[in-house]
Amino acid sequence: MDQVNLKRLAKELNLAISTVSRALSDSYDISEETKKKVVALAKKLNYQPNPFARSLRNRSSKTIAIILPEIANNYFSVAINGIEEVAQANNYHVLIYITHENLQKEADIVKLLLNGRVDGILMSLSGGPEDTEHLKELQESKVPVVFFDRVSDTIETVKITTNNFESGYLATSHLISRGSKKIAYLTYSGDLSIEQQRMKGYMESVSKCGLLHREEFIVRCNTNSAENYKKIKDIFSDNDRPDGVFASVESLAILAYEVCAELGLRIPQDVKIVGFSNLRTASLLNPALTTITQPAFDMGREAAIALFEALKKPHFKMENQTIVLRSNLIERRSTASN
Secondary structure (H helix, E strand, O other): OOOOOHHHHHHHHOOOHHHHHHHHOOOOOOOHHHHHHHHHHHHHOOOOOOHHHHHHHHOOOOEEEEEEOOOOOHHHHHHHHHHHHHHHHOOOEEEEEEOOOOHHHHHHHHHHHOOOOOOEEEEOOOOOOOOOHHHHHHHHOOOOEEEEOOOOOOOOOEEEEEOHHHHHHHHHHHHHHOOOOOEEEEEOOOOOHHHHHHHHHHHHHHHHOOOOOOHHHEEEOOOOHHHHHHHHHHHHHOOOOOOEEEEOOHHHHHHHHHHHHHHOOOOOOOOEEEEEOOOHHHHHOOOOOEEEEOOHHHHHHHHHHHHHHHHOOOOOOOOOEEEEEOOEEEOOHHHOOO
16 A cells, blocks of 8 residues: 555645645635645555655654663563653654663764754663763764763763662662672672662672672673573572572562572572562562562653653753652562572
């Protein structure tokens, strides 16, 4: 089927393309009779206006971009819902880009968006060493950007995050209170500020409770699930294995469950597990997973509200502000006392 565009509408009505365009925009210089004819045919043929073509006329794409490190993490799925609620209320489209934890891909996406494709960007950084050159270029281009969850400390803008240090401390202290004395910390990257804060919370709790800090119990993972599985399995195959696990990412908590099943380790009798997670199915795992649950929907919503505040004020300089929304520990069977 031929694409229904302004050119086709103009051809069928024997009108100039500019006349059709102005009729659809309800321009004052087009007669009511012509407007009715154009609108009637547009509805009949299910014509959908191109938001990017419109941007050439009014310099607004009515579109924002969300740049995410991954989509499998349930946190981001919920955060997108919060963002879309605000975007729809402002009659904006949303484009979603996934970096797959690849810094170069993140930089390529940012450069793609510098051409006016979007009016603003909501962003959660990829893992790995933080290179801010592409972020500085974005800021210099005057495209407003708001960070959420994984934020950049070096770029001045609004950042929506959670109480990562306190959450890391709380998760570890909870494991200790349930009898764990050798606690492994599973993390994707030590370079992100949120990971650094969660690890600091973990280490401070271990130290305050008088437990021995062991570097081999800090398992630094990557995007390769098979490699991560082996790393986790290796520490649990040792005779002096951990009796507790704090996973800073939900996918690593699931891998810990799988490793325990393979090695015949019982949860929570042999190993207690708590993880950052927004999985709705956490309560359905066997046993149900104790979680640090982030207010993902509200974080996405607050990030979008901050972005649209900037979009309403042309040439508005984003204030360097960090908004912290609290996460909660939800206790379930994976950390039950023996």
